[in-house]
Amino acid sequence: MKTEFIVNNNRYNPSDIEPKWQKQWEREQCFIVTHKDNRPKYYVLEMFPYPSGRIHMGHVRNYSIGDVVARLKRMQGFNVIHPMGWDAFGLPAENAAIKNKTHPAEWTYQNISYMKAELKKLGYSYDWSKELATCHPGYYKWEQLFFLKFMEKGLVYRKKAPVNWCPKCLTVLANEQVESGVCWRCESVVERKELSQWFLRITRYAEELLECLDSLSQGWPERVITMQKNWIGKSTGMEIDFQVEGLDKKIRVFTTRQDTLFGATFMSLAPEHELVQELIQDSPDKNQITAFINKVIRMDQLDRTADNMEKEGFFTGKYCINPVNGEKMPVFIANFVLVEYGTGAVMAVPAHDQRDLEFARKYDLPVRVVVQPEDGGALSDDMEKAYAGPGTMVNSGQFDGMGNEQFKEAIADFLEEKALGKKTVNYRLRDWNISRQRFWGAPIPIVYCEQCGAVPVPEEDLPIILPQNAIMPEDGKSPLPELKSFLDTPCPQCKGKGRRETDTMDTFVESSWYFARYADPRNENAPFDKKASKYWLPVDQYIGGIEHAILHLLYSRFFVKALRDIGYLEIDEPFSNLLTQGMVLKDGAKMSKSKGNVVDPDEMISKFGADTVRLFCLFASPPEKDLEWSDSAIEGASRFLNRLWRLTMELLPELKPVGPCKVLDQLSLNHAEKSLRTKEHETIMKITRDMIDKFQFNTAIAGAMELVNAIYHSKDELKDSFNGQEVLSSAISSVLTVLSPITPHVCEELWAMLGYDYPLSQSSWPQYDSLALQRDEVLVVIQVNGKLRSKISVPADISREKLGQSALKDEKALKHIQNKEIIKTIIIPQKLVNIVVKD
RNA sequence: GCGAGAGUGGCGGAAUUGGCAGACGCACUGGACUUAGGAUCCAGCGGGAUAACCGUGGGGGUUCGACUCCCCCCUCUCGCACCA
Numbered sequence: 001m002k003t004e005f006i007v008n009n010n011r012y013n014p015s016d017i018e019p020k021w022q023k024q025w026e027r028e029q030c031f032i033v034t035h036k037d038n039r040p041k042y043y044v045l046e047m048f049p050y051p052s053g054r055i056h057m058g059h060v061r062n063y064s065i066g067d068v069v070a071r072l073k074r075m076q077g078f079n080v081i082h083p084m085g086w087d088a089f090g091l092p093a094e095n096a097a098i099k100n101k102t103h104p105a106e107w108t109y110q111n112i113s114y115m116k117a118e119l120k121k122l123g124y125s126y127d128w129s130k131e132l133a134t135c136h137p138g139y140y141k142w143e144q145l146f147f148l149k150f151m152e153k154g155l156v157y158r159k160k161a162p163v164n165w166c167p168k169c170l171t172v173l174a175n176e177q178v179e180s181g182v183c184w185r186c187e188s189v190v191e192r193k194e195l196s197q198w199f200l201r202i203t204r205y206a207e208e209l210l211e212c213l214d215s216l217s218q219g220w221p222e223r224v225i226t227m228q229k230n231w232i233g234k235s236t237g238m239e240i241d242f243q244v245e246g247l248d249k250k251i252r253v254f255t256t257r258q259d260t261l262f263g264a265t266f267m268s269l270a271p272e273h274e275l276v277q278e279l280i281q282d283s284p285d286k287n288q289i290t291a292f293i294n295k296v297i298r299m300d301q302l303d304r305t306a307d308n309m310e311k312e313g314f315f316t317g318k319y320c321i322n323p324v325n326g327e328k329m330p331v332f333i334a335n336f337v338l339v340e341y342g343t344g345a346v347m348a349v350p351a352h353d354q355r356d357l358e359f360a361r362k363y364d365l366p367v368r369v370v371v372q373p374e375d376g377g378a379l380s381d382d383m384e385k386a387y388a389g390p391g392t393m394v395n396s397g398q399f400d401g402m403g404n405e406q407f408k409e410a411i412a413d414f415l416e417e418k419a420l421g422k423k424t425v426n427y428r429l430r431d432w433n434i435s436r437q438r439f440w441g442a443p444i445p446i447v448y449c450e451q452c453g454a455v456p457v458p459e460e461d462l463p464i465i466l467p468q469n470a471i472m473p474e475d476g477k478s479p480l481p482e483l484k485s486f487l488d489t490p491c492p493q494c495k496g497k498g499r500r501e502t503d504t505m506d507t508f509v510e511s512s513w514y515f516a517r518y519a520d521p522r523n524e525n526a527p528f529d530k531k532a533s534k535y536w537l538p539v540d541q542y543i544g545g546i547e548h549a550i551l552h553l554l555y556s557r558f559f560v561k562a563l564r565d566i567g568y569l570e571i572d573e574p575f576s577n578l579l580t581q582g583m584v585l586k587d588g589a590k591m592s593k594s595k596g597n598v599v600d601p602d603e604m605i606s607k608f609g610a611d612t613v614r615l616f617c618l619f620a621s622p623p624e625k626d627l628e629w630s631d632s633a634i635e636g637a638s639r640f641l642n643r644l645w646r647l648t649m650e651l652l653p654e655l656k657p658v659g660p661c662k663v664l665d666q667l668s669l670n671h672a673e674k675s676l677r678t679k680e681h682e683t684i685m686k687i688t689r690d691m692i693d694k695f696q697f698n699t700a701i702a703g704a705m706e707l708v709n710a711i712y713h714s715k716d717e718l719k720d721s722f723n724g725q726e727v728l729s730s731a732i733s734s735v736l737t738v739l740s741p742i743t744p745h746v747c748e749e750l751w752a753m754l755g756y757d758y759p760l761s762q763s764s765w766p767q768y769d770s771l772a773l774q775r776d777e778v779l780v781v782i783q784v785n786g787k788l789r790s791k792i793s794v795p796a797d798i799s800r801e802k803l804g805q806s807a808l809k810d811e812k813a814l815k816h817i818q819n820k821e822i823i824k825t826i827i828i829p830q831k832l833v834n835i836v837v838k839d
Numbered sequence: 840g841c842g843a844g845a846g847u848g849g850c851g852g853a854a855u856u857g858g859c860a861g862a863c864g865c866a867c868u869g870g871a872c873u874u875a876g877g878a879u880c881c882a883g884c885g886g887g888a889u890a891a892c893c894g895u896g897g898g899g900g901u902u903c904g905a906c907u908c909c910c911c912c913c914u915c916u917c918g919c920a921c922c923a
Binding site for chain 2: 180222223226227230231233235237253254255256257268305309311335336337338340341342345346347348349353354355356358426428546549550619620621622625626627628630632633635636637639640642643646686689698699701702703704705706709779781783785786787788791823824825826828831832834835836
């Protein structure tokens with residue numbers, strides 16, 4: 001057995017050993033798991049890829065990190081589920097289908113099979129028996145069921161609303177998918193359209209989504225939590241009604257500053273506000289105002305919210321009445337008021353709001369200070385900057401003199417008592433528009449009937465399958481609205497003529513629950529078996545890019561809560577711990593075809609082997625930070641594995657498989673033996689801390705390299721010493737064991753060559769011996785006035801006094817002490833002596 | 840503008856959380872082995888006249904001692920951005 005290896009392989013040849021171990025792991029089903037197991041479970045998951053055609057370096061980095069975690073946790077004794085699948089619906093498949101005159105499914109499944117082979121070449125320890133593709137009816141059937149269940153619970157509704165339209169993708173987008181006015185996918189400027197769409201009522205969970213973020217603060221990066229908090233955008237305040245003069249109408253505003261109500265001098269409405277038409281009805285400037293409104297409404301999101309957008313407005317000709325002081329306030333239409341936030345109407349308090357002040361100055365409207373700061377000069381109405389801070393109430397009738405914070409409460413109670421207003425909580429979060437005018441997505445299980453309206457498809461008729469015979473039209477539109485075989489169907493209720501919904505679901509719906517399906521992906525009777533999902537969920541460690549900080553991560557959190565409330569899940573949150581890995585850069589920029597700075601993983605694997613690629617990805621940078629690709633640095637990684645290979649080869653004839661961290665009697669070891677053994681155990685301690693506690697694989701690898709260097713430097717001496725062979729064998733075994741999650745193939749190979757009859761993939765994480773950490777002598781630093789002057793080696797157990805005395809005897813230190821008065825001496829045992837002197 | 844994070848050799852990055860700044864690697868320099876070296880091994884590698892000394896974006900402070908803690912400032916990255 002042993003000789004066979006040596007004869008065939010005295011050179012490190014990854015292209016031989018990697019496929020060999022991959023086949024063996026597969027043959028022995030090493031990574032296939034079930035929930036029927038007594039070990040504690042651990043669920044590690046990486047964000048599944050869109051099958052775009054090829055794996056890119058970003059994937060390699062993401063999945064390499066995940067694989068290290070999976071292999072590590074297995075070695076720690078967990079029953080690890082580590083699944084992989086495909087986020088398989090999406091627009092690129094449609095475009096490719098048009099180009100190649102095929103069906104999107106064909107392109108998608110081809111890509112899946114190619115990319116799966118690529119992933120296998122990287123040696124990832126996935127349980128492939130749990131693989132899923134979201135475009136498979138066996139998957140989206142359950143999503144359609146969830147849609148129906150959500151509908152029963154009022155979590156789904158259809159509404160005609162202004163929506164975000166991407167003119168290039170020819171579909172609507174959810175608010176989360178519009179990033180500063182442009183489409184998240186193609187960066188086209190988003191347009192406004194009025195359409196009837198299906199919405200998921202994520203806002204019902206706004207408060208819980210916000211609150212639970214606190215429970216995630218241990219396991220999630222703070223910035224993701226902050227981003228989600230901002231997105232949910234909770235603010236507490238009041239809704240207050242203002243009577244319109246001469247009309248039987250009220251304008252309701254939302255404000256967080258009800259304490260400034262006495263300072264409200266005019267009213268601003270969004271151009272889309274429902275009362276606008278009625279208010280301008282009799283205005284002599286009606287035509288001008290209408291033109292203004294149309295201009296603003298027609299502007300795209302990007303321009304309308306641009307920095308340099310000047311505040312503009314028009315007086316409607318109407319007044320409303322300030323409910324607390326009965327004053328007349330002119331009602332304006334203003335371009336900066338957003339219809340989608342609050343009530344689309346703002347009480348303007350120019351003295352205490354910068355926007356209102358600018359507007360007031362422009363249109364010469366009155367400014368009235370109602371909050372005077374306690375310190376600093378008193379504010380007057382000709383102020384140049386609005387004051388938003390705390391202070392004392394003035395110009396506020398009987399409330400003058402009160403602190404504004406206190407008044408905020410008081411006026412709230414007062415207004416509620418008089419039925420003029422209501423305390424409310426407002427969120428920026430909007431309901432999730434999931435209708436997409438695309439073909440390659442999960443059909444929404446609804447039939448429209450002239451008699452019965454929008455009728456849900458009965459459960460037993462699911463799945464509604466995407467037609468296999470659809471031909472993608474050249475114009476890029478969905479073929480579904482024209483496809484009679486799909487469209488025509490009897491109404492489930494009255495059996496009359498019905499027409500299927502042709503919109504499909506946002507692809508973010510699929511990714512909102514795939515992690516739960518992995519628990520039981522082949523179940524044909526339910527989305528997942530209760531026992532299986534209860535055992536595996538939640539995901540213990542989730543790993544992916546920061547770009548999903550809001551999108552996917554917020555939707556998934558919502559889905560889990562909704563599925564919990566309809567009885568499918570028992571968890572509150574999907575992902576206990578989240579690691580957001582940095583991007584892979586080349587020449588300082590994200591890799592992209594257009595920049596021509598793409599590094600192809602396949603090419604790297606065939607050149608250096610998967611282990612080297614994995615090692616480089618983990619060594620070059622800590623996981624959260626961006627990683628700069630370097631052709632010469634990957635050669636360094638390759639060089640290290642070669643060095644490890646040669647070292648083991650050289651020592652092979654001398655070594656027996658004694659196991660990592662072999663128990664040895666410290667007293668029987670000579671100096672060199674003890675020294676390497678100490679280094680071995682120190683390294684295990686360091687790597688355990690770095691890898692298991694901190695996921696800092698870069699420093700863990702550095703530690704392993706140090707140990708390899710130490711073995712190199714002592715091997716010639718130890719080869720012939722009494723205990724040397726055992727010390728060397730233990731040290732090498734330790735290196736192979738701790739590196740095995742990172743570079744599994746080469747470690748397995750060398751491990752087997754050392755003569756072990758069980759694989760590393762079934763080994764345990766090594767335990768260091770704290771006795772081995774103890775050194776007889778330690779190096780102590782001597783400082784004079786805080787400056788390093790010397791280093792001395794002293795017995796580890798030396799007393800403080802003796803240590804101080806030794807320091808004062810040190811020649812190099814003496815040079816800096818001579819003729820000076822010693823004021824004091826700081827002694828830190830085993831570390832340092834600082835002698836403080838006076839000139 | 841608001842919020843978060845970062846700034847350390849030629850480069851990627853370390854530093855047990857207040858105790859040797861620059862681990863580990865890349866690049867580079869010298870040497871060895873060699874028909875050859877882009878393989879390997881050995882040595883060096885912050886600056887500086889290799890002496891003092893100066894060095895973790897800049898300036899102050901606390902401390903025996905500061906990359907680390909406090910205050911002010913500069914720069915960069917990311918997120919949000921008229922949210923009432």
